[in-house]
Amino acid sequence: MAFEPKPMLPGDTFDAARRFAEASALKLARLHDPAARAAELATQWAAVLELGWAGTLVPEACGGAEGTLLDLAALAEGAGSAGLALPLAATCAVAPTLLAGQDALLADLAAGRLQPCIVLTGLSAEAGRLSGRAVGVETPPAPSHALVAAGEALYLLDLAGIGFTRHERIDGRLTLDLEVQGVPATLLHADAAALIRRARDLGALLTCVEAVAAMGTLIQQTIGYLLARQQFGAALASFQALRHRVAEMYVAYRNLTGLVQAALAEPSWQNIAFAKLRLGEAGRFVAEQAIQVHGGMGMTEELPASRLARRVLMAEFEYGDRHAQAARLLAA
């Protein structure tokens, strides 16, 4: 029996999220036109909100599920295992962390009335007005607001009437670029530095969970391909150079899994930073090697493994890449 990844957080939540993400990936794989992809993502996002995922961490009193970080991580792991191209970490972890204590907004978030993108860098505030340029901000298909960290303060910016351009990331997720000059925004917290750091850390942790799950599937698909593909009259899986490469990918994946599990058990910023740092190394290695051992097929968009590889590559850059994490750890 060939390799099958074992989830860190098995159970119904994982299974449901995984099924959802697999179905999503199948539909998106057939769509190449950006507008058609965005429309499909909007349909899927509506389904995610319908399922109540946005309220996973929101208190029951605000209409949420009042779940634990592990409940959310199980969702992220299932979704990540098929590379779901929707902003789970941002909406389900970062947003509710930033909105802690703001019951009305939390209720809106859980109900899908508030659909924020998260702007952590690029904008600054003066006298309650925001200015600056934020690029590549991951976003739900139809963002209603931006939660903006400006210096140590946290603002809510209503996006109605604000122009932005849309893009697609290398992993097929939607982003926006935003440029504003002195637009008024609601101050949520003047002294939100700790809250912002925490939110960013949880975003990084959930990203690690998604990425490690994607790496598991990627290795599984790579093994499947090498078993099936024949060259020189034999399965590629019989060549030691490739077998060793896959063993190295597996060990990198297992080692990262250990770090992510440690960070889930004790989500200190250091544990998260070490996991994210290692994701930079291990994720890049697994993605690159998966592409390499697929040969020409690895270069095609059509191949599910290539799409997962792009997801893993992208994950490094969310919520602080390896150098950002290293800088933090070295400064501590």
Next chain:
Amino acid sequence: MDETAELAAFRAEVRDFALTHCPPEIRAVVAANGKLGRKHWAPWQRILHAHGWGAPSWPREYGGTGWDQRRRHIFDEVLAECDCPPQYHHGLRHIGPVLIEFGTAAQKARFLPGILNGEEWWCQGYSEPGAGSDLASLKTRAVRDGDDYVVNGQKLWTSHAHEADWMYTLVRTNTEVKRQEGITMLLIPLSTPGIRVREVRTIDSWHHVNEVFLEDVRVPAANRIGEENKGWTYGKFLLDRERLGGANVAPAFRFLERCRELVARQLAGPAHALKREQLEYRLLLAEAELRGARELGKAAVDAVMAGRPLGLMPSELKLSTADTVQRIGAIALDAVGERVATRFRPVDGSGPNAEVEDIEWVQNFMYLRAKTIFGGSNEVQKNVVAKQLFGM
């Protein structure tokens, strides 16, 4: 007391014990990255045993401590932090578990106490000149003669044979069958007539490994583990335990910290800024990997304690730690660089360069190359992992 407080109290107890009972001259050797031999390990083992802590990894009825995985982890961690030597592996972690699992009552009674109190010293006679990675091709022959086996052949790379009392060894007892089915495990006293131990110097110029020649060596059949021709099973069980050695990453973390101090001390000042930053970054990457391995190690210890199959864990652990530790050694080599590389000296400290500060780092770097070679090389581990992953 709640759990957390209990564990904190346990940590304090171990620390207090380590600092008051582990002889300062032994801790000084560890702190200076010095080489360890029987003269350091054995007294420490005796002290641990006298305190009831001789064998944390053994079942309680054989002298184990009955600690759970977390306590064992804390124990390893604190001892490493206090620069106590890690416990000598060949008795405690290698042949000990084999005796417990497969030994007769008489063998357990004869051998376990000497391992526990550190009075008897063991070494491993597996590898031969013609049998390295392909261990099953070993040729050292044992022929039954009355109540004895008569052993002829040669072992190679036998670590610590020159200071050991006993060698657990794999020998060939049947040449007619599939190679793995003709191997037997024997326990041989190194004082037996017909045994000659010859030093082999390693690239760190340390006397650590040996050649062991066996000529008409008579070994009582009572020193056989389990059944004749079943030695491969016991030998592999032992090798799995050996690779689980990577589960104790605490000494590696201590090594990393020492290297970090070296980098800070050696490369202070603006002239070295780029190099210092690069080495600090490489240290962080190594630390991240060790932290990942630490979790794999905890899971492996849990599995051993619950009697669950280990699967790929021993190989994962070895592959997750061996070259990381090598990388730390390489960072240290870069830190001391030319200053020390030009001052090589024998590991016993003799010669004109005995006083050069940090000189051990060069020897460490060289010694550490062995990490990916012994105990089943990294390439062999990758074969094992791939076989499982591909199902072929």
